[in-house]
Amino acid sequence: xxxxxxxxxxxxxxxxxxxxxxxxxxxxxxxxxxxxxxxxxxxxxxxxxxxxxxxxxxxxxxxxxxxxxxxxxxxxxxxxxxxxxxxxxxxxxxxxxxxxxxxxxxxxxxxxxxxxxxxxxxxxxxxxxxxxx
Numbered sequence: 747x748x749x750x751x752x753x754x755x756x757x758x759x760x761x762x763x764x765x766x767x768x769x770x771x772x773x774x775x776x777x778x779x780x781x782x783x784x785x786x787x788x789x790x791x792x793x794x795x796x797x798x799x800x801x802x803x804x805x806x807x808x809x810x811x812x813x814x815x816x817x818x819x820x821x822x823x824x825x826x827x828x829x830x831x832x833x834x835x836x837x838x839x840x841x842x843x844x845x846x847x848x849x850x851x852x853x854x855x856x857x858x859x860x861x862x863x864x865x866x867x868x869x870x871x872x873x874x875x876x877x878x879x
Contacts, residue, residue: 751816752799759820763793766824786832793824838862 774787799818831842843855 752797752818755799755818755820756797759795759797759822763795763822763824771826781835783833783835786834787828788830788832790827790829791824792827793822795822796820 771791772789774789776784776786778784797818797820799816802815802817828844830844833840833842838858840858841855
């Protein structure tokens with residue numbers, strides 16, 4: 747064991763956190779639906795980390811590398827919260843939010859869908875008028 751025991755304790759905890767949280771946790775793997783569109787989950791990841799220790803005074807020297815015996819601990823917590831889904835189709839890309847704080851957010855998110863619906867309604871009328879001519 748090299749270094750102070752608290753360093754080894756912190757290193758082990760950080761390695762475990764690194765194994766838990768990677769890029770695939772934030773931007774998940776794409777799922778393909780029957781119609782060919784891809785759905786990609788996007789999450790918010792938060793984590794906390796704490797570590798501490800103390801050396802105790804003792805007449806008997808337990809470890810020859812250090813003057814006093816060491817006692818310590820470490821802990822970590824991870825929170826993963828889904829926030830949106832990225833939906834890609836042949837024609838467009840949409841971000842569907844999971845968490846709407848208020849009505850205004852919902853309205854802003856639905857504007858692109860409404861515009862797409864209007865475009866689809868207008869296109870057939872133009873093609874019908876061209877066919878008649």
